[in-house]
Amino acid sequence: MALFGKKTRYTSVTVRKRDIPDGLWVKCPGCGEIVYRNALAEALQVCPKCQYHFPMSRAERIALLTEPASWSEWDAHLRSADPLEFTGATSYREKLEENIRTTGHPDAVSCGGARIGPHEVALGVMDFAFLGGSMGSVVGEKITRLIERATAERRPVVIVCASGGARMYEGMLSLMQMAKTSAACARHRDAGLPYIAVLTNPTTAGVMASFATLGDVIIAEPGALIGFAGPRVIRETTQQELPPGFQTAEFLLDHGLLDAVVHRRDLKTVLIRLLDYLAPAGAAVPAPAP
Amino acid sequence: MPSTYVLPFEKPIAELEQKLRELHRFSEEQDIDVSGEIRRIEEKIRELRRKIYSELTPWQQVQVARHPQRPYTRDYIGAMMREFVELHGDRRFGDDAAMVGGFATIGSHRVMVIGTQKGRDTKSNVRCHFGCALPEGYRKALRLMRLAARFGRPIVTLIDTPGAYPGIESEERHIAEAIAVNLREMFTLPVPIVVAVIGEGGSGGALGIGVGDRILILEHAYYSVISPEGCAAILWKDRAYADRAAAVLKLTAADLRRFGLVDEVVPEPEGGAHAAPAMAATLLAAAITRALDDLVRVPSAELLDARYRKFRQMGIWIEGAADAVPPGPRDADPAAGA
Numbered sequence: 001m002a003l004f005g006k007k008t009r010y011t012s013v014t015v016r017k018r019d020i021p022d023g024l025w026v027k028c029p030g031c032g033e034i035v036y037r038n039a040l041a042e043a044l045q046v047c048p049k050c051q052y053h054f055p056m057s058r059a060e061r062i063a064l065l066t067e068p069a070s071w072s073e074w075d076a077h078l079r080s081a082d083p084l085e086f087t088g089a090t091s092y093r094e095k096l097e098e099n100i101r102t103t104g105h106p107d108a109v110s111c112g113g114a115r116i117g118p119h120e121v122a123l124g125v126m127d128f129a130f131l132g133g134s135m136g137s138v139v140g141e142k143i144t145r146l147i148e149r150a151t152a153e154r155r156p157v158v159i160v161c162a163s164g165g166a167r168m169y170e171g172m173l174s175l176m177q178m179a180k181t182s183a184a185c186a187r188h189r190d191a192g193l194p195y196i197a198v199l200t201n202p203t204t205a206g207v208m209a210s211f212a213t214l215g216d217v218i219i220a221e222p223g224a225l226i227g228f229a230g231p232r233v234i235r236e237t238t239q240q241e242l243p244p245g246f247q248t249a250e251f252l253l254d255h256g257l258l259d260a261v262v263h264r265r266d267l268k269t270v271l272i273r274l275l276d277y278l279a280p281a282g283a284a285v286p287a288p289a290p
Numbered sequence: 291m292p293s294t295y296v297l298p299f300e301k302p303i304a305e306l307e308q309k310l311r312e313l314h315r316f317s318e319e320q321d322i323d324v325s326g327e328i329r330r331i332e333e334k335i336r337e338l339r340r341k342i343y344s345e346l347t348p349w350q351q352v353q354v355a356r357h358p359q360r361p362y363t364r365d366y367i368g369a370m371m372r373e374f375v376e377l378h379g380d381r382r383f384g385d386d387a388a389m390v391g392g393f394a395t396i397g398s399h400r401v402m403v404i405g406t407q408k409g410r411d412t413k414s415n416v417r418c419h420f421g422c423a424l425p426e427g428y429r430k431a432l433r434l435m436r437l438a439a440r441f442g443r444p445i446v447t448l449i450d451t452p453g454a455y456p457g458i459e460s461e462e463r464h465i466a467e468a469i470a471v472n473l474r475e476m477f478t479l480p481v482p483i484v485v486a487v488i489g490e491g492g493s494g495g496a497l498g499i500g501v502g503d504r505i506l507i508l509e510h511a512y513y514s515v516i517s518p519e520g521c522a523a524i525l526w527k528d529r530a531y532a533d534r535a536a537a538v539l540k541l542t543a544a545d546l547r548r549f550g551l552v553d554e555v556v557p558e559p560e561g562g563a564h565a566a567p568a569m570a571a572t573l574l575a576a577a578i579t580r581a582l583d584d585l586v587r588v589p590s591a592e593l594l595d596a597r598y599r600k601f602r603q604m605g606i607w608i609e610g611a612a613d614a615v616p617p618g619p620r621d622a623d624p625a626a627g628a
Binding site: 077078079080081083084086087088089106136137138140141144166167168170171172173174175176177178179180182183185186187189190205206208209210211212213214227228229230233234237238240242243246247255257 | 454456457458460461462464465466467469470471473474475477478493494497498500501513514515516520521524525526538539540541546549551597598601602604605606607608609610611
């Protein structure tokens with residue numbers, strides 16, 4: 001509205017990536033604001049301006065959800081092989097080495113036993129930073145062992161999902177992990193035990209079409225991209241314009257595909273409350289801490 | 291059904307077949323006996339076909355698996371089975387033309403047969419999305435499988451799909467859940483399940499009806515975690531590298547057998563199933579019947595246990611040293627890549 005026939009004058013500041021000292025500041029993909037990295041860490045990796053949920057490291061996620069010192073990791077010794085001897089522009093071996101180096105983890109999921117409030121659970125935490133959280137033999141095997149051990153020890157399962165799907169570099173061995181993990185879910189379910197899936201940004205494709213969707217309760221973090229096929233593939237195949245907010249957690253909630261979208265600061269509280277209701281009857285439920 | 295669609299590497303065969311037709315015409319028109327020459331060319335065609343089909347590259351295998359004249363699910367049902375009673379719908383939303391199912395009889399077995407269906411022409415392909423099933427397709431499949439289980443009928447699934455349908459409605463009706471629930475529930479059905487990949491085994495869309503006690507794959511079918519084109523787009527930023535992608539993905543029947551992911555490779559007639567569909571159906575019917583003969587004798591608890599163990603052992607990894615932690619920054623700053 002030009003009341004005085006005068007154009008509004010803007011001062012535009014172009015902030016180029018190289019202007020930002022590496023490591024200290026980060027640009028929020030949600031609102032475009034430049035956020036101080038330490039402030040972000042203190043705010044559970046959630047943008048203070050727009051509540052955009054940044055990815056969390058495994059250590060941060062475990063600290064967020066579990067009681068101090070209650071985490072004990074299981075099956076940390078499993079390593080990816082290169083059964084297909086896969087070579088593209090770079091080889092799978094090189095990719096693995098690079099991802100192990102940059103993340104400090106041997107593969108894309110950490111599994112273990114932990115306490116969430118008073119509940120002894122089997123917890124899996126996926127890591128998108130490791131090869132897009134993709135599921136190859138190791139991820140499939142670790143998730144399966146996690147669920148099997150939970151069945152044997154009568155623990156609820158909680159899996160924090162983040163994945164681009166099955167790992168291409170292990171071909172059909174990866175695809176079959178979908179069946180394997182789902183089989184373990186079937187037995188855990190038959191044993192009358194609860195499983196809560198937490199979908200974080202992004203959870204898609206082969207992981208979404210297996211254990212991520214098999215939770216008795218499925219909750220998602222705000223804004224998380226969740227779906228089966230990628231938006232680009234859908235656009236190219238169908239030549240359709242995608243609706244606004246397509247494949248976000250909120251879109252899925254609107255369509256009745258999720259139980260709840262929960263802000264990260266409330267995640268632990270909601271998990272404890274759900275586990276209070278879902279904890280298997282007959283199992284000793286420790287009294288909540290005073 | 292004489293094959294009229296010629297794949298690039300089949301050209302030498304097509305040329306000889308053309309020559310043979312000309313010779314037949316010449317012989318008829320001129321009333322000259324050229325039977326010696328005809329026999330010679332026929333033998334040459336057989337030999338050439340044998341040679342070409344025994345040396346197919348993985349990408350050529352994919353092309354054979356996608357051959358538009360290859361028999362599809364309904365063709366196999368028609369040729370292998372009798373007394374087919376088709377059943378429709380998922381009882382929730384709709385009836386997916388890309389997922390066919392119903393009771394049928396094969397050998398001495400009354401079974402539930404379920405399979406993904408491709409179209410032969412534009413009209414039928416529009417109806418069944420080129421063989422890409424929708425959520426209601428997978429839910430229809432599960433409904434029929436549960437029906438079969440309730441009445442003790444074994445299940446036969448036929449897989450021929452480029453993948454589950456990637457569309458807005460698929461996501462809105464939760465294709466991921468439809469597939470995931472099938473995977474889980476197929477481990478609980480107390481009747482024999484025989485799975486046969488007859489053409490394209492396209493990723494999760496194929497696996498969505500692919501859990502079973504016996505996994506068969508036709509000689510020239512393929513089964514892959516991603517399409518060669520999709521893989522090429524990721525690795526080389528260009529779908530034109532699909533031939534290289536097909537090779538690195540190890541998606542052929544022989545590769546899958548080597549990795550222990552399928553139980554049996556069912557031979558196809560020389561020149562592929564499209565060259566002799568009736569023969570292809572006979573070979574597949576024999577393999578399915580054999581599998582059913584074995585499986586119907588197994589008590590259901592044992593069957594379910596074996597099915598679990600079968601998929602449980604899939605995967606190849608290294609059991610590293612228990613205390614070995616890879617070098618590098620544990621938990622690099624999570625915002626680093628943002």
